[in-house]
Structure formats: structure tokens, C-alpha cells
Amino acid sequence: MVLEKTVRTAPGYVRTLSQQEELPLLRDHLLRLDAESRHDRFNGFLDDSFIERYAARCAEDGTVIVAYIVDGVVRGAAELHPPEDDSLPEVAFSVEASARRQGVGTVLFRRLIAEARWKGYKRLRITTGAENHAMRALARKFGAHLAFRHGESTGTIDLAKTPEAELADLAAAPFTAGRALLSFNSTCWKLISSMYGNRAA
Numbered sequence: 001m002v003l004e005k006t007v008r009t010a011p012g013y014v015r016t017l018s019q020q021e022e023l024p025l026l027r028d029h030l031l032r033l034d035a036e037s038r039h040d041r042f043n044g045f046l047d048d049s050f051i052e053r054y055a056a057r058c059a060e061d062g063t064v065i066v067a068y069i070v071d072g073v074v075r076g077a078a079e080l081h082p083p084e085d086d087s088l089p090e091v092a093f094s095v096e097a098s099a100r101r102q103g104v105g106t107v108l109f110r111r112l113i114a115e116a117r118w119k120g121y122k123r124l125r126i127t128t129g130a131e132n133h134a135m136r137a138l139a140r141k142f143g144a145h146l147a148f149r150h151g152e153s154t155g156t157i158d159l160a161k162t163p164e165a166e167l168a169d170l171a172a173a174p175f176t177a178g179r180a181l182l183s184f185n186s187t188c189w190k191l192i193s194s195m196y197g198n199r200a201a
Contacts, residue, residue, distance in 0.1 A: 027055035
């Protein structure tokens with residue numbers, strides 16, 4: 001089961017792909033990555049045949065793909081790979097050049113964490129190339145503690161803790177937070193009134 005909510009972010013939207021969609025949409029997205037982006041994503045320059053085999057495996061092994069879609073084309077993807085043996089579930093991200101600097105990575109990350117929590121995962125593992133500064137900054141934003149070794153950065157994200165990004169969102173949007181709090185208080189008041197009203201009757 002996947003989370004069905006679609007999140008819109010101009011000019012596209014974010015949603016979780018169905019298993020039938022994963023192979024062609026993820027494969028074509030990864031093949032469109034420029035050389036630098038492909039290097040950052042896979043920590044090396046890899047040929048098209050590797051990408052095709054990789055996408056096929058993702059479509060078969062239960063990997064969850066959260067995609068940023070523009071006009072029916074995947075321009076960014078967050079991958080949640082199931083754990084193997086005693087390892088942690090692993091996450092990976094890729095965003096095409098045309099979709100960068102639009103907050104896409106943050107939206108993908110948040111949605112992927114929601115998927116991971118729904119599956120009951122407690123911690124996630126993330127690996128990124130040493131030169132992928134944007135990915136490292138995004139991972140730290142969501143609480144990852146990264147260590148550098150063997151030419152790459154690896155770290156874990158504790159899902160039991162509130163991500164710093166969520167706190168930052170509340171601080172940056174007090175009106176939205178206030179409106180949500182008012183809505184919550186209104187709901188509670190209606191519930192209490194209903195309880196006491198029924199008791200009085």
C-alpha cells in the first residue's frame with residue numbers, strides 16, 4: 001500500500017508511483033540525468049545499461065518511488081529501498097537540472113519519510129557522493145548525521161525524532177501554523193461541547 005496524497009509544487013506535483021509505473025518512469029528519469037548528476041547519484045559515471053538494470057531491479061524488489069512529475073514526466077525521484085538482511089532501509093534522491101532550486105528535494109524527502117514511517121521503519125540509511133553538497137545539506141536538514149569514508153558520505157536518519165525541517169516550516173509560516181492550531185482547537189471544542197451536551201440531555 002502507498003500513500004495516495006498528491007502534493008502540488010509549481011509547476012509540477014509529487015506522488016508515489018505504482019509498481020507498474022516505476023520501471024519506465026524511473027528509468028527514463030535516470031537516463032536523462034546529465035553526467036554530473038549521474039555521478040552524484042551513483043557515485044560514479046555509469047553507462048545506460050547499468051541504469052536500465054538498476055531501474056528494473058527497483059521495480060521488482062519493493063522499492064518505493066516518490067516522484068516529482070511535470071507534464072507526465074518524472075523530473076525528480078526519491079527512492080526508499082527495503083532493508084536487506086540486517087541492514088537499514090536505504091534512501092536515494094535525484095533531481096534533473098531543470099527542476100532544481102525549486103524546493104523539490106525537500107518535498108520529496110518529506111514525502112519519503114512519511115512513507116517510511118507508514119511502513120514502520122525506525123531509521124533510514126543514506127549514502128551520497130562526497131561532492132554532492134546539495135544532497136548532503138538536504139540530508140542534514142532532515143537530521144542525518146553523515147560520516148565521510150571511501151569517497152562517499154553515509155549516515156542515518158532517526159525517524160523517531162521530529163525533523164528540523166518540520167520545525168523550520170512552522171517557524172517560517174506562523175500564519176499556517178496558527179490556522180492549523182485554531183482548527184485543532186475548534187475541533188476539540190466541538191467534541192467537548194458534544195460530550196457535555198449529550199450528558200446534559
